[in-house]
Amino acid sequence: MKKQLSTNxxxxxxxxxxxxxYILLDYLQGIGQDFNEQRIYPGLTELIDHYHxxxxxxxxxxxxxxxxxxxxxxxxxxxxxxxxxxxxxxxxFMQEMKQIIDYALPLIGRSVEDGKExxxxxxxxxxxxxxxxxxxxxxxxxxxISEQYSKQFRVYQYGITLFEKASEKYRGIxxxxxxxxxxxxxxxxxxxxxxxxxEIKSLPIPAAFLxxxxxxxxxxxxxxxVAKRSFVRYLHQNNLFx
Numbered sequence: 479m480k481k482q483l484s485t486n487x488x489x490x491x492x493x494x495x496x497x498x499x500y501i502l503l504d505y506l507q508g509i510g511q512d513f514n515e516q517r518i519y520p521g522l523t524e525l526i527d528h529y530h531x532x533x534x535x536x537x538x539x540x541x542x543x544x545x546x547x548x549x550x551x552x553x554x555x556x557x558x559x560x561x562x563x564x565x566x567x568x569x570x571f572m573q574e575m576k577q578i579i580d581y582a583l584p585l586i587g588r589s590v591e592d593g594k595e596x597x598x599x600x601x602x603x604x605x606x607x608x609x610x611x612x613x614x615x616x617x618x619x620x621x622x623i624s625e626q627y628s629k630q631f632r633v634y635q636y637g638i639t640l641f642e643k644a645s646e647k648y649r650g651i652x653x654x655x656x657x658x659x660x661x662x663x664x665x666x667x668x669x670x671x672x673x674x675x676x677e678i679k680s681l682p683i684p685a686a687f688l689x690x691x692x693x694x695x696x697x698x699x700x701x702x703x704v705a706k707r708s709f710v711r712y713l714h715q716n717n718l719f720x
Contacts, residue, residue, distance in 0.1 A: 488582070502581075506589055513592055516700055517700060525586055529583065610686060621687055622667055626692045634655050635678075638719070
């Protein structure tokens with residue numbers, strides 16, 4: 479099982495450079511093993527979060543101060559108030575922490591780039607195409623995932639969602655597995671689409687798209703998440719959003 483790395487791993491526990499270095503290298507070794515086995519997620523997401531958080535710590539002294547524990551110094555019974563004092567007062571302590579961050583950032587950054595390269599490699603080996611006629615509404619429909627080395631293919635029902643973050647709008651995608659089909663003269667992509675339209679009345683004229691790859695990579699950790707993100711971009715680039 480891959481080692482986990484707490485969000486506050488730099489500021490919690492023993493503040494010792496060699497100790498923190500061991501924790502980080504042990505974690506990155508596990509991430510590297512995942513990447514070697516072509517498992518992109520959740521490692522890449524974790525790395526990006528760690529990198530952004532450490533960057534914030536490095537450039538935000540207020541945030542840094544808030545991460546350190548405080549000790550109770552006084553109990554005001556009259557006003558029902560507890561007073562705390564930060565333990566962050568030792569310059570040597572701060573220097574040790576800064577040394578850890580300066581050491582960790584480039585290492586995590588290189589691991590992020592390794593993950594992005596793997597993501598791009600998987601994405602470059604995906605081919606996306608419509609199955610049959612594309613209807614006007616493509617926000618919901620079926621997504622066929624086909625690995626060319628396999629005798630089976632999976633069909634997911636998908637839905638595109640629009641959400642806002644700050645002043646920007648983003649499109650996301652949710653999927654649910656409908657079934658796994660064995661390739662045959664009867665189970666062509668087109669025939670399965672027609673059969674699904676008959677069975678699922680909520681989508682009588684469904685949008686259906688095929689994502690094919692010749693690669694053999696882990697489904698849940700790599701193929702499916704990369705395929706979903708690539709599919710949303712495909713719809714956007716081809717102006718297929720209503």
